[in-house]
Amino acid sequence: MNPPVIARTIDHAAQAAAMEKYMAEGEERAHALGNRGPIRFAGDGALHPDIVEAYWRCGFYVFEGVLKADELADLERDLKDIMSRFPVAKGEEVDAQGRKAIGVGQQAPSLFWSKPLADPFGGTAAANGRHPVKMYEPEAAKDAPEEIVYLMLGTLQHSEAALRLYGHPEVLKMVSAINGQDFTPFNEALFIKEPGLGASVAWHRDGVTHWDDPEWDQGTHGFNCMAQLYGCTPANGLWVVPGTHKLRQIDIAAMVEAAGTDRLPEAVPLVAKPGDLAITNRQVVHGSFANNSKDWRVTFNFGFHRRKSVLNVEAGGIHNARAVYDDARIRRRSRMIGYAIDARRQRFPDETPFVYKPHAEAGEIWTWDDKAKLDVFDYNLEDLSI
Numbered sequence: 001m002n003p004p005v006i007a008r009t010i011d012h013a014a015q016a017a018a019m020e021k022y023m024a025e026g027e028e029r030a031h032a033l034g035n036r037g038p039i040r041f042a043g044d045g046a047l048h049p050d051i052v053e054a055y056w057r058c059g060f061y062v063f064e065g066v067l068k069a070d071e072l073a074d075l076e077r078d079l080k081d082i083m084s085r086f087p088v089a090k091g092e093e094v095d096a097q098g099r100k101a102i103g104v105g106q107q108a109p110s111l112f113w114s115k116p117l118a119d120p121f122g123g124t125a126a127a128n129g130r131h132p133v134k135m136y137e138p139e140a141a142k143d144a145p146e147e148i149v150y151l152m153l154g155t156l157q158h159s160e161a162a163l164r165l166y167g168h169p170e171v172l173k174m175v176s177a178i179n180g181q182d183f184t185p186f187n188e189a190l191f192i193k194e195p196g197l198g199a200s201v202a203w204h205r206d207g208v209t210h211w212d213d214p215e216w217d218q219g220t221h222g223f224n225c226m227a228q229l230y231g232c233t234p235a236n237g238l239w240v241v242p243g244t245h246k247l248r249q250i251d252i253a254a255m256v257e258a259a260g261t262d263r264l265p266e267a268v269p270l271v272a273k274p275g276d277l278a279i280t281n282r283q284v285v286h287g288s289f290a291n292n293s294k295d296w297r298v299t300f301n302f303g304f305h306r307r308k309s310v311l312n313v314e315a316g317g318i319h320n321a322r323a324v325y326d327d328a329r330i331r332r333r334s335r336m337i338g339y340a341i342d343a344r345r346q347r348f349p350d351e352t353p354f355v356y357k358p359h360a361e362a363g364e365i366w367t368w369d370d371k372a373k374l375d376v377f378d379y380n381l382e383d384l385s386i
């Protein structure tokens, strides 16, 4: 038997008009939330209570002006270097200059490819099926490449600027205020949303463990820091459904069904300028549309957990192989924080470096040198995904 062929025509012009209206309205809602501003600490060193309140109310916060011009220039130089080292095409082993390409010879997950403006995960069983609905896929230009890299994992081994950002003292102080002084790493990712090409990331929330844990709460799955190299707009940035990080159960497919579109009516865009750094709760419903705009969006993404959310927990399967995250595993993965702090100290000697309490208590000293550079190869095999 041959199943019936259902011809589905997409009215791209109507979609584009609806999207424009949605973006304008979403931006207005985003600005009314009151969850943006510089990183501020109260007199006793705690994160300013207004920030803490707004973050937990919304599930995300945009810290303005965190990265200064010199750091942005370093990151941009490394981004260009990284992109020049991508394979010439999917499945190839060399870059455009004939060098061994990034990802070749690595065991750890590295590059993720997509057709231009497509949604590679939505509506598939990939990543534990956590992206239940396929997003709208605009038409890409006829001369667009067959496939593009839109995501790279394990960023810290490919970019010293990204490593130094990971050791940013004010950012780590903020992380420690939210996740506790014994916070742990999660993983690091580079999202590249190139104009007219960048893929969509379908609506999802990140956590895959702990949902039935009696001690579960709004912060159980930690959060991601999202540093913006070029800023982000409603057209190319992340969208978030505020408050959904507080819900144990949520049916994303039903939300899309009820809306009759992937333009979820309660969602707001994360709008940022170059150098802003947002934090996004991993339990909040979030996603991004294909970048059909004229603007680049490049996010240096790095996440952190509360120690109790990962210690002796068996997890994995999405970013790293399934394993029990015992104390030794967490300590080993946390060396990246030590290397980052030291790499940053070398580049920005006038800053006061962050002191990571677990290292201080254990008397561990991490030095960013030639030996360390070899030690970080494939470090993300030991990510702490939950």
Ligand SMILES: O=C(O)CCC(=O)C(=O)O
Residues within 6 Å of the ligand: 191, 201, 206, 224, 237, 238, 286, 287, 288, 299, 301
């Ligand atoms: O930046 C994006 O477009 C997607 C980010 C995301 O889904 C995540 O960090 O979990």
